[in-house]
Amino acid sequence: MTDAAATASPHYSSSEAAAAKRRRRYAADARLRGYGIAAISLALGLLGVLITTLVVGGYPAFTQTMVRVDFPISTENVDPADPAAGNFRRVMSAGVSELLPGAESLAEVRAITSILTNNTQFILRNAVVEDPSVIGGTLALKVPASDPFDQLNKGLINRDTPEDVRRLNDQQIAWFDSLREQGRISTPFNWGLFTNSDSRFPEVAGLAGAIVGSAYALMVCFLISFPVGIAAAIYLEEFAPKNRATDVIEVNINNLAAVPSIVFGLLGLAVFIQIFGLPRSAPIVGGMVLSLMTLPTIIIVTRNAIKAVPPSIREAAYGVGASKHQVTLHHVLPLALPGILTGTIIGLAQALGETAPLLLIGMNAFITSPPGGVFEASTALPTQIFIWADSPERGFVSRTSAAILVLLGFLIIMNGIAVFLRQRLERTW
Amino acid sequence: MNTVVDDIMMKPMSPVAAAPAASNRPSKVSARNVTVHYGVKQALFDVNVDIPANQVTSFIGPSGCGKSTFLRCLNRMNDTIPICKVAGEMKLDDMDIYDPRIDVVELRARVGMVFQKPNPFPKSIYENVAYGPKIHGMTRNKTELDEVVTGSIKRAGLWSEVKDRLNEPGTGLSGGQQQRLCIARAIATKPEVLLMDEPASALDPIATAIIEELIDELRANYTIIIVTHSMQQAARVSQRTAFFHLGKLIEEGRTEDIFSNPKHKQTEDYITGKIG
Numbered sequence: 276m277t278d279a280a281a282t283a284s285p286h287y288s289s290s291e292a293a294a295a296k297r298r299r300r301y302a303a304d305a306r307l308r309g310y311g312i313a314a315i316s317l318a319l320g321l322l323g324v325l326i327t328t329l330v331v332g333g334y335p336a337f338t339q340t341m342v343r344v345d346f347p348i349s350t351e352n353v354d355p356a357d358p359a360a361g362n363f364r365r366v367m368s369a370g371v372s373e374l375l376p377g378a379e380s381l382a383e384v385r386a387i388t389s390i391l392t393n394n395t396q397f398i399l400r401n402a403v404v405e406d407p408s409v410i411g412g413t414l415a416l417k418v419p420a421s422d423p424f425d426q427l428n429k430g431l432i433n434r435d436t437p438e439d440v441r442r443l444n445d446q447q448i449a450w451f452d453s454l455r456e457q458g459r460i461s462t463p464f465n466w467g468l469f470t471n472s473d474s475r476f477p478e479v480a481g482l483a484g485a486i487v488g489s490a491y492a493l494m495v496c497f498l499i500s501f502p503v504g505i506a507a508a509i510y511l512e513e514f515a516p517k518n519r520a521t522d523v524i525e526v527n528i529n530n531l532a533a534v535p536s537i538v539f540g541l542l543g544l545a546v547f548i549q550i551f552g553l554p555r556s557a558p559i560v561g562g563m564v565l566s567l568m569t570l571p572t573i574i575i576v577t578r579n580a581i582k583a584v585p586p587s588i589r590e591a592a593y594g595v596g597a598s599k600h601q602v603t604l605h606h607v608l609p610l611a612l613p614g615i616l617t618g619t620i621i622g623l624a625q626a627l628g629e630t631a632p633l634l635l636i637g638m639n640a641f642i643t644s645p646p647g648g649v650f651e652a653s654t655a656l657p658t659q660i661f662i663w664a665d666s667p668e669r670g671f672v673s674r675t676s677a678a679i680l681v682l683l684g685f686l687i688i689m690n691g692i693a694v695f696l697r698q699r700l701e702r703t704w
Numbered sequence: 705m706n707t708v709v710d711d712i713m714m715k716p717m718s719p720v721a722a723a724p725a726a727s728n729r730p731s732k733v734s735a736r737n738v739t740v741h742y743g744v745k746q747a748l749f750d751v752n753v754d755i756p757a758n759q760v761t762s763f764i765g766p767s768g769c770g771k772s773t774f775l776r777c778l779n780r781m782n783d784t785i786p787i788c789k790v791a792g793e794m795k796l797d798d799m800d801i802y803d804p805r806i807d808v809v810e811l812r813a814r815v816g817m818v819f820q821k822p823n824p825f826p827k828s829i830y831e832n833v834a835y836g837p838k839i840h841g842m843t844r845n846k847t848e849l850d851e852v853v854t855g856s857i858k859r860a861g862l863w864s865e866v867k868d869r870l871n872e873p874g875t876g877l878s879g880g881q882q883q884r885l886c887i888a889r890a891i892a893t894k895p896e897v898l899l900m901d902e903p904a905s906a907l908d909p910i911a912t913a914i915i916e917e918l919i920d921e922l923r924a925n926y927t928i929i930i931v932t933h934s935m936q937q938a939a940r941v942s943q944r945t946a947f948f949h950l951g952k953l954i955e956e957g958r959t960e961d962i963f964s965n966p967k968h969k970q971t972e973d974y975i976t977g978k979i980g
Contacts (some may be wrong), residue, residue, distance in 0.1 A: 517786060587823035591886070593784060594819065595836035595893055596812035605835075606825060 329683075333676030339465035339478060340420040340428040342391060342454060346370035348403060348410050355410045358403050363396040374459070375450055387450060392419045392478045417461065419478040422670040424451055428460060431669065442669075468677060472643050473654060473662070477670025480663070482678055487645040488558050488638065488653030489627060489685075495562020495649055496569055496626050501619055503566075504573030505608075511574070512581045513603055532571035539567045540632030548636060556637035556652035564636060565626040572625070576618025580611035613700035620693040624686050630657035656682045732757035732927040733778060733897060738792035740773050740782070747773045751792070751953045753946055757896075760919060760928045762938035762959070765948035766979060771931045774948070775899050777801075778929065779815040780808050796897065813840050816890030816926075820902040822882035824874030824889070829866050832874040832885055833857060836893035852892055860888035861918050880911025887918065891926070898922065900930040904937065916941050935975060939963055947971045949979075 287293050347369050353361030371378075371388045378384055388395070395418050402416055403409060419425070423442045426432045428451070438444055443451075454460055471481025507528075515521045543564035547553045553560050584607050592602040608615075633639065639658040646653035654662065660682065663675040731754035740748040748770045755761045763771035773782070780801065782788040794801040801811060813836070824832050833853045836842075843849040853870075857863045862884045866877070874885050883903060890898060900919070904912040919928060919941050932938050938945050939959060946956040947970075955962060955971045966972045973979045 585823075587819065587821055588825065589784075590781065590817075590819055591823040591825060591889075592835075593781060594779070594812060594817040595839070595889060596809045597835075597839055598809050601839055605839075610826065 329676045329680050333673055333678075333680050335429045335431065336468060336670075336673035336677035337465050338429070338462045339467060340425040341417040341461050341463060342420050342424075343415060343417050343459045343461070344370045344374060344391070346399060346414045346416060347373075348412060348414050350411050353403060353410050355407060358407050358410060359400060361400065361403065363399045363403075366399055367391075367396050375453060386447075390420060390424050390447070390451060390454070392421050393476050394419075394474070394479050417463075419467065420460075422477045422668050423447075425478050426669050427451060428455075428462060468674070468681075472645055473641060473659065474643060475641075477666070477668045477674055480671070480674060482656065482659060482681055484642055484645040485654045485656045485659035485678070486681075488561070489655040489657075491558035491646060491649045491653065492561035492565060492633075492638075492655055493623055493627060495559055496565040497619070497623060499563065499566035500569040500573050500622070504570050504619075505577050505615065507570075508574045508577035508581060509603060509608075512578050513599065513607070528571050528574050531567075532575060534568075535631075536568055536629050537631040537635065539564050540635030542567065543632060543636045554650055554652065556640045556642070556654075557650050558638075558646060558653050558655075559649040560636045561633050561638050561653075561655060562649070564632045565629060568629065568632070569619075569622040569626050572622035573615075573619050576622070577611065577615045580614030580618070581607055583614065584610045613697050616700070617693040617697045620689050620696070624689040624693075627685060627689070628657055628682065630661055633658045634661065656685070731755055732797065733929070734795045735774075735777075736793040738774070738777065738790065738794060740770070740777065740791075741789045742785070743787045747951055748777075749952045753953055753956050755927065755929060756944070757927045758923060758925075759944055760923050760930060760942040761944040761946065762942035763929065763931045763946050763948060764933075764935060764938050764974070765954075766974065767933075769948040770951040771946075771948045772901055774953075775901055775929060775931050778897070778899055779812050779817055781812075781817065783808060809840075813893040814895050815897045815899060816893060816895035817899045818883070818886050818890050818901065818903045821906050822879055822886055824877070824882050824885050826873060826875050828871045829857075829874045829877070829885060830870040833888050833892045836889060840893055842893065856888040856892040857885075859891055859922070860884045861914065861921075862888055878911070880907050880914060883907060883911070883915060884918065887915075887922075891922070896927060898926045898928045900928065902931050902933060905933060912937075935963070947974060949974065 346366050348366060349369075352363070352365045352369070367388065368384055371391070372384045375387055378387055392398070398418055399414075399416065402414060420428065423432065424447075427443060427448065432442055434441075434448065451460075467479060468481045469486070470483055471479055472484035474480040511521065511525065515524075543560055547560045547563055548555055553563075588606050588610065589602055592606045597605065633655050638653065638655050639662055640652055640654065641662070642652050642654055656678065660675055660678045663671045663678060733755040735751050735753050738748055738751040739746065751770075751774060763775060765771050776782045777790055777794060778796075778801065782790060790802060796811070796815065799806065825835065827835075830853055833856050834849055837849060837852050843852055854863065854867075857866060862881060865881060866885075874882065877885060883906075887898075887903075903919075904915045907915065916937065919930065922928060923943075930938075930941065942959045944957065945959045945962040947954045947962065947966075947968075949970050955966060955968045957967075962971065963975060966975060970979070
């Protein structure tokens with residue numbers, strides 16, 4: 276626009292002042308967008324740092340150093356009639372003494388044995404019980420290396436550190452290198468992380484117990500909170516009179532969603548365990564406590580989903596003479612279902628990651644086998660992370676990160692299901 | 705009881721309606737001193753009207769005059785609004801509509817309703833029409849249900865357009881087809897009275913013309929009450945017209961009389977476009 280036009284024109288919109296005003300407006304738009312992009316970049320950056328830290332810290336735990344040992348299973352040590360009662364400590368010593376030439380004394384054999392996990396004799400027993408035909412022969416078995424040697428193999432123990440402050444002395448490192456030269460060392464994927472339960476020894480500690488415990492707790496949580504939440508939401512939305520009492524209930528449900536989770540843990544401890552006498556550390560109690568937290572979420576999302584059903588559909592159903600329950604069950608609920616399901620899954624995902632209430636009801640106990648049912652003591656994924664993060668062994672450092680990655684994986688899967696359900700079931704009207 | 709489709713459709717459901725009205729009311733629907741309050745606001749003032757059977761009666765009047773409110777009283781749709789209070793006497797034949805012992809579900813089967821915006825269920829075309837008969841248990845088996853569904857769709861003038869796609873969603877039809885589907889759904893429960901709340905206001909002129917023709921055909925079997933904003937529509941489709949203004953029924957009579965020779969000044973003002 277030229278100056279001549281600006282001064283000559285009688286219209287404000289073509290004046291210089293208007294142009295300046297427009298420029299300022301566009302600049303403000305650009306700034307606002309810039310703030311948004313900066314905020315998102317910051318969030319994504321922090322998330323990236325978190326994930327990178329976890330992956331870098333956790334990836335060593337996804338492999339496990341194994342030592343192949345040839346155990347002579349003599350009938351002297353293991354009775355073919357009753358393999359489980361065999362003397363596997365002697366079998367182990369026999370196998371270990373053949374590993375390295377020159378290991379004569381008992382003390383030396385014992386020291387070499389420390390390369391293998393402390394659970395070796397139990398692993399041996401299980402292998403022999405599973406396949407008794409090896410009795411009288413030799414069993415070549417890959418045994419997890421104990422934590423310090425696992426760290427050494429993964430390069431996490433610096434060989435240049437002076438011997439007196441190093442976790443392993445020169446002799447132990449030499450033994451390990453000799454085993455590697457013999458081709459006895461391998462580093463396969465650590466399936467034990469998913470098939471083993473907790474252990475004092477990081478090399479054989481796994482998440483199986485925690486995963487099963489979390490699954491049981493979530494199942495209990497779902498079975499309680501889903502039907503109760505939907506029933507409560509339907510009552511509040513469709514049947515409840517609009518009066519002071521329902522207002523109070525509504526406000527309290529909203530408040531309940533904001534109560535710190537540790538409070539629910541205290542409630543679980545005081546009521547479910549002390550008064551009802553339910554077992555400690557059990558997924559049933561964990562699930563009940565988590566359902567208290569999930570319930571308000573489910574009630575709120577269900578009410579919103581019911582509210583979002585267009586009134587015209589309700590009118591249409593009433594218009595042909597449907598009764599209240601028919602309107603609700605035949606029309607409102609099916610239309611609200613995608614919203615309800617997504618909300619429920621997100622509520623359950625929150626419950627899966629909840630730690631504080633589970634600590635209070637004892638689901639952070641040291642339990643070395645997966646629970647056989649909802650009444651048996653168990654850990655859960657977040658509490659297992661908590662336990663491992665507290666453990667001093669170096670192997671648990673990477674296992675903690677790995678467990679967090681596994682938990683994140685489950686959360687991503689659950690949210691993925693929620694997105695899938697929403698897109699699949701959502702209907703237009 | 706009936707096997708021929710048309711026979712089923714002709715016969716009203718209730719034995720009360722089948723017998724000629726024994727009382728001194730010749731009308732199908734009558735209202736005496738009906739008042740409606742929404743909370744503290746009064747929406748209708750002492751409405752008295754008699755609506756004859758097998759005719760089209762149109763309710764006209766400016767927005768907010770209470771014509772839709774009155775219509776929704778006739779099948780107690782206003783029950784779903786908690787703050788709405790209805791007083792006075794309304795009768796369908798000899799049955800008091802607001803008798804607390806009345807089963808609203810049965811009433812709504814006898815008094816069908818078509819809404820302003822086409823609102824088919826997000827289900828198949830077949831399911832839309834079959835829903836009413838199903839929940840009222842009107843048919844004993846699939847064959848009977850099929851007959852009622854096809855009969856209703858035929859009556860609603862939709863059969864040739866949808867007969868090959870009964871299992872497709874009703875929401876996939878055009879606006880005019882959806883509205884005729886809603887009419888088919890309403891008549892599937894064999895109602896005696898059909899309430900229509902501005903049934904053509906969301907439709908284009910061609911779809912409107914089809915609906916109007918349909919209303920004229922349906923008159924033979926149903927008592928039709930239609931709320932409309934369009935005076936031309938009222939003149940085209942109805943035999944009787946009632947004019948509402950500010951919650952009062954100002955005038956009611958034969959449509960020709962109302963439009964050519966209104967008795968009240970307000971009616972004349974509305975018809976000539978001075979108010980509204």
